[in-house]
Amino acid sequence: MTMQRYRYNSLSPDERMGLARRPFAETESLIRTVSPIIEEVKRNGDDAVRKYSEKFDGVRPDPVGTDPENCSSVLPAEQSEALELAARNVFRFHREQVVPSLSVETMPGIECRKETRPIERVGLYIPGGTAPLPSTAIMLGIPATVAGCQTIVLATPPGENGEIPPSIAWVAKKIGAKTVVRAGGAQAIAAMAYGTETVPKVDKIFGPGNRYVTAAKMALQQSDAMVSIDLPAGPSEVLVIADSGADPRFIAADLLSQAEHGPDSQVVLAAIDGFNTDVLLNELELQTAALPRSAIARQALEESFVLEVGSPDEAIAFSNLYAPEHLILNTADAADLAEKVQHAGSVFIGPWTPESLGDYASGTNHTLPTYGYARMYSGVSLQSFQKSITFQTATSEGLWNLGPTVVTLAEMEGLQAHARAVSIRLEKLEAEVESSKKRVRNKRSGG
């Protein structure tokens, strides 16, 4: 197996930056490609979804949206038990992400609060392809139930028989989805964004997908559909940091578990001096040969690289530049090293934590920022299914304390009506004080 090899301390800052850069993705032309599909679904609803499903997937789903109860979800016990355990761990981790209401008295008489509310209607897209992906349905569906989203819509491409896979239907029932959309691609995304005769309109769309799905999400998030999206998505990635104590067979298996996703998967190994890269490359060769998806993995690996580094700190420095979706720390000091991670989607610590654990069942979410977006985006979490609202209450005393400051600031900004909304209230308070003083005086002189 050949992988490109670089030495960290022989590279200039610009060259390091270059290695951290992903291949350019052309979104504009993709958006132009999906726009007519979106427009047609907006206008013609289910008919348009059926038309494009037939064109791209060779099936005409009818009805497009249906109750999950109409879908077969029979699975071998081993499979349903595995899904059950994964769902339970994901539930446990996301349930603990509930943040209590916050209440702060910022000054006497001024109370500020922050509370969360569920996003009412959410659409979950589960890609199709060579095999169904029930794990993605769990990763999106379980947090939606924890958040308390009222309407969950789940879309996935149907098989040749027009039905969705039983494993996806199993999860749809588990999460109480209201509607299953038997369609994929831009047409399914558009159906959830605008709503159709059989598909409820949603407020936010989640889930990975091919570049047409991603382009549709991006186009819709700034359209008249009034819908937001979870993340900008790109090809999946892993960066592995290995030192002399790491088993090259484990490292090879971890690199391959990323490489098998697709020929455009990004795979990087930061090998700390002492790690035996030659043994690794040999292992990669052996393990690749045994894979059903070896051609895909081989293509991905040929675009990937090994970066030789002199220390764990150099490795982390590059990782923070690269901002990987997945970061595996297979080093003696992995737990300490994790503290230095500034930008990553999810981190896998120590020799017994392959990325696969998080992909399926450790409890963390596998919907993560790719393409370097871990610099500024979080992966999907409970918070992705909620929004927060702030509340404030001023007592008359609070307004008395804070009002004059607000009048000064509003006048600085030339917004007299803003100032007036405060001063008209201060005047009423003053008048009340005056009239009560008068009452006291009258009482005194009278009594």
Place this chain on the structure above:
Amino acid sequence: MTMQRYRYNSLSPDERMGLARRPFAETESLIRTVSPIIEEVKRNGDDAVRKYSEKFDGVRPDPVGTDPENCSSVLPAEQSEALELAARNVFRFHREQVVPSLSVETMPGIECRKETRPIERVGLYIPGGTAPLPSTAIMLGIPATVAGCQTIVLATPPGENGEIPPSIAWVAKKIGAKTVVRAGGAQAIAAMAYGTETVPKVDKIFGPGNRYVTAAKMALQQSDAMVSIDLPAGPSEVLVIADSGADPRFIAADLLSQAEHGPDSQVVLAAIDGFNTDVLLNELELQTAALPRSAIARQALEESFVLEVGSPDEAIAFSNLYAPEHLILNTADAADLAEKVQHAGSVFIGPWTPESLGDYASGTNHTLPTYGYARMYSGVSLQSFQKSITFQTATSEGLWNLGPTVVTLAEMEGLQAHARAVSIRLEKLEAEVESSKKRVRNKRSGG
């Protein structure tokens, strides 16, 4: 003053939905307008920023980006004290939004964590216009400092003398901004997104602005600039709910404090039976006449409407359909009513809490979702300046417990290399168990 008037229970669901809909904003053509500016700033840096600043604002800033120490920030004591108090309240409320690290043992030997990290480099856009807006600089800058963002860049259009207003410079110094960008419009947004000779490239751009600024943010968030944005922005809005106990003079002042923002400001009054709308309309006339921005306010009010409702619950039902940026509850049961709010940016409870308090100094953030986006977006908060990373650590026992489930799920999804990354580790554990058994047997037979 004339305002359109409707009666809630005479409207069909479709008509209610129609009232809740905002005027359509054409983003696509705006994006086409700003694209050449963005491209030129990407290519030519500061020169392009200067060119467009001269074209649109009549000034040629040189240098474009500068240290805040080079900007005059002398203010009258009353003004700097007001800014200081506002900053302190905003700091207090946002500091309490810090969420501690989360650690959950989802099953024996599997630890999952969620931690936050600051977004490293942030760009804050402060619009210009008739007067500087130091309050917006506080609302964006203070949370950035609480989050620990390393590089804060602040952009605002310069005055005729090429300098930024002293009040903005005052805040820039207060928040430790690294660079002040003396430019506005799409050219300033592009400068922060790509970086120029004097402007550091940022990871996320915050702040309101005119439609060209908004279009530039939207175009850049899905470009090769690798930048995210805070919120889709639109014209500012308020929905006021008033009952018979509400003082019509307060209500008029509150409606006007929104209406003075611009002719496209959205102003809605939900008047519960018993509230005297005729007195209100008269008050509106009187107060409008006294405003310096009366022409703007009058235009906005003519596009606005009063919705007559039979009860607080009807009012909240419409408010949740409308999803206002600002919601003022001026009713006897305001605190209870607040519990029923599902979709809003920020809520102002009771007679002594005008919106102006939150706009400037209560402590809540005034950067809020407009246009109905409160259904799925939160306002700016501490979390807007952070992202979260998940971590997981499996012990060998943890992998032993969870591994077989992951193998089953990976095989269901046809991802053999994912399964292999687990099974290769399980085999090593088995081998270790076997060899330790052997050692025990050998010891027994030997000893």
